[in-house]
Amino acid sequence: MSEDYKIISIDIADTLSETERSHLKKFFALYDEREFAYDLNGNELTLFLNTLDVESFRERIETLKQHQPSERFAELLNRIFSEIEQIKSYGLSNGKRVYVGYDRERKVQGRKEKEEMRRQYFYAHGHHFSEVNHDFPKVFENQIICGDSLEVLKTLPENCIDLIFTSPPYNFGLEYAQTDDAHYWDTYFEKLFAIFDECIRVLKFGGRIVINIQPLFSDYIPSHHLISHHFINRKMIWKGEILWEKNNYNCKYTAWGSWKSPSNPYLKYTWEFLEIFSKGTLKKSGSREAVDISAEEFKKWVVAKWSIAPERQMKDYKHPAMFPEELAKRVIKLFSFQNDVVLDPFNGVGTTTYVAKMTNRRFLGIDISKEYCDKAIQRLVMPAQ
Numbered sequence: 001m002s003e004d005y006k007i008i009s010i011d012i013a014d015t016l017s018e019t020e021r022s023h024l025k026k027f028f029a030l031y032d033e034r035e036f037a038y039d040l041n042g043n044e045l046t047l048f049l050n051t052l053d054v055e056s057f058r059e060r061i062e063t064l065k066q067h068q069p070s071e072r073f074a075e076l077l078n079r080i081f082s083e084i085e086q087i088k089s090y091g092l093s094n095g096k097r098v099y100v101g102y103d104r105e106r107k108v109q110g111r112k113e114k115e116e117m118r119r120q121y122f123y124a125h126g127h128h129f130s131e132v133n134h135d136f137p138k139v140f141e142n143q144i145i146c147g148d149s150l151e152v153l154k155t156l157p158e159n160c161i162d163l164i165f166t167s168p169p170y171n172f173g174l175e176y177a178q179t180d181d182a183h184y185w186d187t188y189f190e191k192l193f194a195i196f197d198e199c200i201r202v203l204k205f206g207g208r209i210v211i212n213i214q215p216l217f218s219d220y221i222p223s224h225h226l227i228s229h230h231f232i233n234r235k236m237i238w239k240g241e242i243l244w245e246k247n248n249y250n251c252k253y254t255a256w257g258s259w260k261s262p263s264n265p266y267l268k269y270t271w272e273f274l275e276i277f278s279k280g281t282l283k284k285s286g287s288r289e290a291v292d293i294s295a296e297e298f299k300k301w302v303v304a305k306w307s308i309a310p311e312r313q314m315k316d317y318k319h320p321a322m323f324p325e326e327l328a329k330r331v332i333k334l335f336s337f338q339n340d341v342v343l344d345p346f347n348g349v350g351t352t353t354y355v356a357k358m359t360n361r362r363f364l365g366i367d368i369s370k371e372y373c374d375k376a377i378q379r380l381v382m383p384a385q
Contacts, residue, residue: 005037005048006099008083012043012076020073027064027077035096045076049084053096057081127235129280133159133204136341136362144353144365144380146373149345150191152366153198161202161364162284162340165331165352167212167323168192185221193230195345200234202343206284208239208335212323214272224273231277239282242274244327245307274331286337292359293333301334311351319349319372328355336361350376 016024021040028038035051061081065074091102134157145152199209209231213224232238248270278284293301308330311322328351332342338360344352347365349372356363357380367373 004034004100005050006087008047008049010045010047010076010079010083012045014072015043016040016073016076017070020070020076023064023073024076027060030060045080047080047083049087050100051093051096051098052084054084057084121237123232124235124237127280129205129235130159131205131280133206136160136364140364141341141362142357142364144347144350144367144373144376146368146370147366148368149195149366150198153195153202153345156202158201159204159207160341161199161343162204162207163332163336163361164199164203164207164209164343164345165212165328165335166210166344166346167321167348168346169321189226192227196227196230197234199343199345200231200236200279203279205280207279208284209236209277209279210331210335211275211277212244212272212327213275214269217267217269224275228275228277231275236277236279237282239276239278240304241276242304242306244272244274244323245305246270246272246310247307248310276335284335284337286340290337290339292338297330297333301330306330319375322348322351325351325355328352329359332356332359332361347376348372350379354379354382 024038024040028036031037031052033048037048039046039048058081061077065077087099089099091098093102137157137160140156196209203209211224211227213227215222215224228238306327308324308326311324313322332352332355336342339362341362341364342352342356343364343366345366347353347367348369350365353363353365353376365373365376367376
C-alpha cells in the first residue's frame with residue numbers, strides 16, 4: 001500500500017471525541033479512497049495521499065470549519081492542509097496534484113529521449129577521442145609550410161585545430177603543379193585517407209572538418225561518398241552536407257553519353273559538395289564575443305545550398321582547381337569563432353589561409369608545391385578585397 005500512497009503521520013495531542021471522529025469520517029467519505037484516505041489509531045492520524053485537487057480540498061475545509069464541532073477540530077483540519085501544502089514534489093493531471101507515480105512517466109519519457117539520442121549518429125558511438133584540447137604551437141601559427149601534409153601533420157599535437165577546410169586534388173589527370181596527380185585510385189585514396197586520419201587526430205574535440213569535393217563523374221567514382229564513409233568509419237559525426245551550386249552549365253568535362261537514348265545517358269552536374277564532420281560532439285565551444293557572423297548571414301548560410309560563382313582567377317594563379325573566397329568565408333564564419341585555428345592540408349595558392357587571416361582566425365596552410373606556397377604567402381600581404 002505504501003507504494004501507492006504518499007504517507008503523512010500527524011500526532012494528535014488529545015483523543016478525538018465521537019462527534020469529531022464522525023465529522024472526520026464524513027469529510028474523507030467525499031474522496032475516492034484510492035486517491036485520498038486516512039486511518040485513525042488512538043492519537044495518531046495517518047493520511048494516505050495519492051491524488052488530490054488541492055484547491056477544492058481547501059474550499060471544503062473552509063466550509064467545514066464554518067460548521068466545526070470544535071476549535072480543536074478546526075486546528076486539525078488546518079494541520080492536514082498545511083502538511084499537504086508542504087509537499088513540493090508532485091505531478092499534475094487534470095487539475096489534480098499527483099503525489100505518487102508521477103515521476104514514472106517522466107522517467108520513461110527521459111529514457112525514451114535517451115534512446116532517441118542514442119539513435120543519433122549511432123555510428124559514432126564508442127569513439128576514443130580525448131576531450132582534452134591542446135594549445136596550437138606558436139611555431140606553426142599563421143604559417144604556410146611547403147611539404148608533405150602527412151609528414152607535417154605528424155609533428156602537430158593532437159586536439160589543437162578548430163576547423164579544417166580543404167579540397168583535395170581532383171585527380172582528373174589535370175596538370176596539378178609538379179606532382180604526379182594521376183595515381184591509381186587505390187594508392188590515391190590510401191594516401192588521402194592517411195592524411196585525413198592525421199587531420200582527425202589534430203582536430204580538437206568539438207572541431208569540424210569540411211571537405212569540398214566533386215565526385216569523379218567521368219570515372220563514376222563517388223568520391224564524396226567514399227570520403228564520407230571513411231570519416232564515419234573513424235567515428236566522426238556527420239554534421240551535414242552543403243551543395244555548392246556553381247551555375248556553371250558549360251563545364252569542360254561534359255558529354256551526352258548517348259543522344260536521345262536511355263542506353264547510357266551522361267548526367268551533367270553544376271554543383272560540388274561540402275561534407276561536414278564533427279569530432280566527438282556536434283557542439284563547439286566558443287565565446288559570444290568571438291562570433292562574427294551576422295543574423296542575415298546566419299539565416300542565409302544555414303540553408304544548405306549555396307549559389308556561388310566559380311573562382312575566376314585560376315589562370316592568374318596558374319592553379320586548375322581553386323574554390324572562391326566567398327566559399328571559404330562562409331565555411332570559416334559559420335563553423336568557427338574568431339581566433340580559432342584553421343588548417344588547410346591541401347592549401348594550394350592559399351584561399352583558405354588568406355580568408356582565415358581576413359576573418360581574424362589563426363591559420364596553417366600546407367602544400368607540396370613550392371610554387372603554390374609562394375603564391376599563398378604573397379596573398380597574405382595583399383590588402384583585403
